[in-house]
Amino acid sequence: MEKSPNKINLLLYPISLIYGVGVWLRNKFFDWGLLEERSFNAPIISIGNITVGGTGKTPHTEYLIRLLQKRYKVAVLSRGYKRKSKGFVLAGDDTDVSKIGDEPYQMKKKFPNVHVAVDSDRCHGIEMLFSNFTTADTEVILLDDAYQHRYVKPGINILLVDYNRMLCDDALLPAGRMRERERNKSRANMVIITKCPEDITPFEINVVRKKMDLFNYQELYLTTLSYGKLYSLAHEDGEYPLTKIKSDVHILVVTGIASAYKLIDDLKEYSDNIHHISFGDHHDFSKEDIKSIRDQFEQLPDRKRMIITTEKDAAKLSSHPALDDYLKQYIYVLPIEVKFLSDQEKMFNYNINEYVRKNPRNSSLS
Template identity: 35%
Template sequence: MSSVLAFLLLPFSWLYAAVMAGRNWLYDAGWKQSETFAVPLLNVGNLRVGGTGKTPHVMWLVEELLRQGHRPAILSRGYGRRTSGPRLAGPTDSAATVGDEPWQYVEAFAAQGVPVAVAEERRLGAQLLLLQHPETTVIVLDDAYQHRAVRPTLNVLLTELARPFYDDEVLPAGRLRESRSGAIRADIIIVTKCPPALPMAEQQAVVQRVRRYSQPAAPVIFSAYDYGQPVAVLPGALPLAPSAAGSGPVPALLLTGIAQPGPLREHLEHRGYSIQHQAAFPDHHAFQPADLVAVRAHWQAGWPIFTTEKDATRLLAPELRAALTGLPFYTIPVRVAFLGDGAAVVRQLLPGVLASKI
């Protein structure tokens, strides 16, 4: 968005911010009630529209809860699904019925028995989870920072280093869902998608900017993406060998339907792949056979085609199987790696938060 257009849209942003501020005041003053539950609710959210890395951070948190001996469940809105209302993901579901991110959670944690539910009204989703899975000891909320109808026991706020909330404006002039002051509700703030070797001086500068809006005692930590080896999307496909250093760029294609595909492309290029064509679609795009036909027109035999784990959940829809056949799609697993003592800070914070509900 150009600076001139953003300036012209500022009055509308102020109006939207005022509406959101009024709504938040009603909750803070007790005029509107936030529901609590018998188990802790740990929310991972953001102030900004678009990808800040919620999915890999939710997965890290669930893995840590499992490691500590808890029985976590995951609750998401289920954006982009073809169903509505509260729904507990089961073996007959798919990305189409529960949403791509929730289905990614199902595939990641099915072996550990972690239930996944979706609901526009999170209180109904939490009720469903506790009814169907009374063994649950903690519920992880995916993207419920503005969903004030439930009260998280721990509010984790994510903000992207390249697009921090303190340099942004409220919609439509910017990308914030509410004003920067919403950061005051965060119990911990994670600055995401950082270079693994981000200098301490730069970290301290970011912390100072965040502190203008956050609770003084809320920890501010930093995380980076940790990319794994390529994984074939279709069962039975041969593993893709890593590109060999010094052998020259390896031609490849990239297909994405996420908010921020830039970091993945940069990673692939750093690994020695030359992206000949990138088909970039909006976040949660419902892929059609024609999309894969268009990709095939740019593809040459021997070229790998990369996509994200989230996109792969939608590419495996039955209606795409014929168009997908013969195309060597691979995902690059993405996990979270905290900088410095960030992981230790979260691990030390969890026992006290979880014990508060016992």
């Protein structure tokens, strides 16, 4: 079983100190005005983290899409991590995953009416969204994974923190997983503690509040992972919930995400036989990887076996040339969503909607 990633490599602390000086200096350049933060006359919401991967950025971005798309024309702007393209790319219905990256590809497939674009230069990406004829109707922009991209000053800055790896228990890269020091959480307007136990107690919530030690202007929310219904990668044969999985079925879980420990633990509630193949985050599956998946799958008992993967991994697996129809028919995709705890959903939704309503897009950029 994969453990919660709380290890800190003490031997790498000297390198972390050097890295920390560089990050501190960069942030000071922004604070002193030597590097420019640009504001735009439009509602812009940033979703990001301080730690490297695994906090649930995509499910939380998708939550915001669902919340806002009924009333506004939403655009999502990402850098398109590990994409095989350069500059600004606007996703179309048939855009290949290699051109925009797995997470933007996933969001475009799930929300075809939402504009999805990638650009490592977020300021340029915003300008392109507002000036491009196809996306000129954009009313609100969601910046995916942009907490460290300080060239854009968002109206709301949302910081995600993994419940299982609180900032006070972590360290700077490479000794730990933090991109910058804990004190830089002060830039956030909202802090969301993700992957919380669904049965978290009031006492545990108070412990979280004390550990985070937020300022009065910062709002604290708690969310947990919620799973949608499984659907087949090979064909449209409907959806069915995890509860229909029989306990004696052998499940091969294939993941290429930063942190799969909670997913694996949750799936053990439905099957006594969980087998896990773990790849690195945003993994590009090779022909050898597909063969390895097939070999391990063939070792499982016939007629009582299946493969479960995430939507992010399915984005790359679905069109992989080495994945044949035989293996594909056994692969099921598990959507991951988020659910707010402690009756906080209404307050979060209200604050987001009020910000967008009070800050409508103007025709000119500042």
